[in-house]
Amino acid sequence: MLRLPRLRYLRPATAGEAAASLSKLGSRAMFVAGGTDLFPNLKRRQFEPDTLVQVPPLKGVRRVDGHFEIGATVTLAEAAADPGLRAALPGFAEAAGLVSSPPLRNAGTVGGNLCVDTRCNYYNMTYEWRKSIGFCLKKDGDICLVAPSSPRCWAVSSSDTAPAAMVLGASVVLVGPDGERELPVAELYRDDGIEYLAKQPHEVVTAIRLPAPEGLLTAYVKLRRRGSIDFPLAGAAVALTLDGPIVTGCRIALAAVASHPLEVPEAGAFLAGKRLTDETISAAAELAAKPARPLDNADLTHFWRKKMVRVIVERAIRQAATPSTT
Amino acid sequence: MRSELDRPVQRELTRLRVNGEDLELYLPVHKTLLEVLREDLKLTGTKHGCELGECGTCTVLVDGEPQLSCLLLPLQAEGRELTTVEGLAEGAAPHPLQVAFAELGAAQCGYCTPGILLAAKALLVRDPRPSRDGIKEALAGNLCRCTGYVKIIEAVELAAERMS
Ligand SMILES: Cc1cc2nc3c(=O)[nH]c(=O)nc-3n(C[C@H](O)[C@H](O)[C@H](O)COP(=O)(O)OP(=O)(O)OC[C@H]3O[C@@H](n4cnc5c(N)ncnc54)[C@H](O)[C@@H]3O)c2cc1C
Ligand code: SF4
Ligand code: FES
Ligand code: FES
Numbered sequence: 001m002l003r004l005p006r007l008r009y010l011r012p013a014t015a016g017e018a019a020a021s022l023s024k025l026g027s028r029a030m031f032v033a034g035g036t037d038l039f040p041n042l043k044r045r046q047f048e049p050d051t052l053v054q055v056p057p058l059k060g061v062r063r064v065d066g067h068f069e070i071g072a073t074v075t076l077a078e079a080a081a082d083p084g085l086r087a088a089l090p091g092f093a094e095a096a097g098l099v100s101s102p103p104l105r106n107a108g109t110v111g112g113n114l115c116v117d118t119r120c121n122y123y124n125m126t127y128e129w130r131k132s133i134g135f136c137l138k139k140d141g142d143i144c145l146v147a148p149s150s151p152r153c154w155a156v157s158s159s160d161t162a163p164a165a166m167v168l169g170a171s172v173v174l175v176g177p178d179g180e181r182e183l184p185v186a187e188l189y190r191d192d193g194i195e196y197l198a199k200q201p202h203e204v205v206t207a208i209r210l211p212a213p214e215g216l217l218t219a220y221v222k223l224r225r226r227g228s229i230d231f232p233l234a235g236a237a238v239a240l241t242l243d244g245p246i247v248t249g250c251r252i253a254l255a256a257v258a259s260h261p262l263e264v265p266e267a268g269a270f271l272a273g274k275r276l277t278d279e280t281i282s283a284a285a286e287l288a289a290k291p292a293r294p295l296d297n298a299d300l301t302h303f304w305r306k307k308m309v310r311v312i313v314e315r316a317i318r319q320a321a322t323p324s325t326t
Numbered sequence: 327m328r329s330e331l332d333r334p335v336q337r338e339l340t341r342l343r344v345n346g347e348d349l350e351l352y353l354p355v356h357k358t359l360l361e362v363l364r365e366d367l368k369l370t371g372t373k374h375g376c377e378l379g380e381c382g383t384c385t386v387l388v389d390g391e392p393q394l395s396c397l398l399l400p401l402q403a404e405g406r407e408l409t410t411v412e413g414l415a416e417g418a419a420p421h422p423l424q425v426a427f428a429e430l431g432a433a434q435c436g437y438c439t440p441g442i443l444l445a446a447k448a449l450l451v452r453d454p455r456p457s458r459d460g461i462k463e464a465l466a467g468n469l470c471r472c473t474g475y476v477k478i479i480e481a482v483e484l485a486a487e488r489m490s
Binding site for chain 1: 357358361380397
């Protein structure tokens, strides 16, 4: 059996207490919410904390002043089924509904999805497998097995909801031992496969705030091998505003093509002021795909994944604009 | 990795409600619900497959919704209503899903069956006459290596028909 390591399990009553525990214990402890990312990783000994600190229940999807505020422990299934979210921000609701599989979405949380670990074929393996092939930089080793001459880790950011939140200009509420702050989702990530989060390790994500202005059109399109369960091989999130046939604003962000969710502002800027036609959509998708740099460390070939980025961006733009597309 | 076994085992009194029965168990906190069901409660109907969330054979119902017992700690399930495949039958009478699965040959090796029965039961509570796509979606987290799924889907349809 693949068992969890011996652990202490703490259940603080509030986010402030959870943050205080983690700040006291340092790298020996980690937060756990649904555990659907962390428990497999712990079973494979990708982390070795001796204490888990449970994120206390932070429930509810609320609409406040043109925003949605989603508690960090709202499950992906709850977010995907929320009628208000589905109507106003289908892109985010769809992204939540496309994560993993139905039983995992009943446990996995929105906060956990934003903080989900980066992934790599050489890393998401059991301890014995990693030991036999030689450990890598991200855990226990000192070279990158995908890019051996590289000083850094290129593990892939695999959150589906992060790019969907980014294109909305969303932010997270973080609670630390000394209080609360708000951080744009765009600033939550770093371009590094190991230190992939820019928040302090002891800061708890307590909520995510999603702006939902009238008339915003959103979509998320995901590429994966099995539509039923797999992590994204690429994902495209789009948020669009139209004035008649003319695009007045567009943001596009990609999942799983870098160590962080990748916003591609050039593509959005290109569409602004233009009509959506086959030509403009395809040109924008071309621009969006340019900075995507999939490596040979996820499922299927990275050449094909790179090619498919253009295709899913096109689909996402069309889906967002429907029924207004020409 | 090496120093793990030097760590003390934290045990806690854990209150679980399994198939309608209230239990108080003194459990190591790092043991998964799957391990506790099989090893401590001898409810071996719940199967262990990948133990990493990928196959669904360890599915149990938590407050009526399917979750993976290989990725759930008993402490996280306190205060929730747990149902395993052993809790599906009404006394001696098998659940209509079980009857339909047996009649149509929807179980071959049977390893995926407990998880699929529970996921299907949750579906039929939510949606008594599901579409084919609805069935496929509800069972999307459960792998079957034998049947090719067609008979499973037909069995869920048959049970739905008989139950409504
Ligand atoms: C088979 C399989 C398929 C999957 N497919 C996908 C997929 O397609 N797309 C995808 O995005 N994910 C996928 N996942 C990963 C995971 O299920 C989801 O990302 C899920 O949303 C994680 O949420 P959680 O609550 O379970 O997180 P946990 O596992 O509890 O935590 C994940 C990480 O976030 C940290 N964390 C959790 N909550 C907080 C918080 N509130 N504040 C601060 N830190 C926190 C934890 O310390 C941990 O490092 C898959 C997992 C499996 C096993
Ligand atoms: S990208 Fe390199 S360092 Fe990072 S997990 Fe993969 S092999 Fe390891
Ligand atoms: S054993 Fe739990 S999902 Fe495979
Ligand atoms: S019947 Fe054998 S795995 Fe499904």
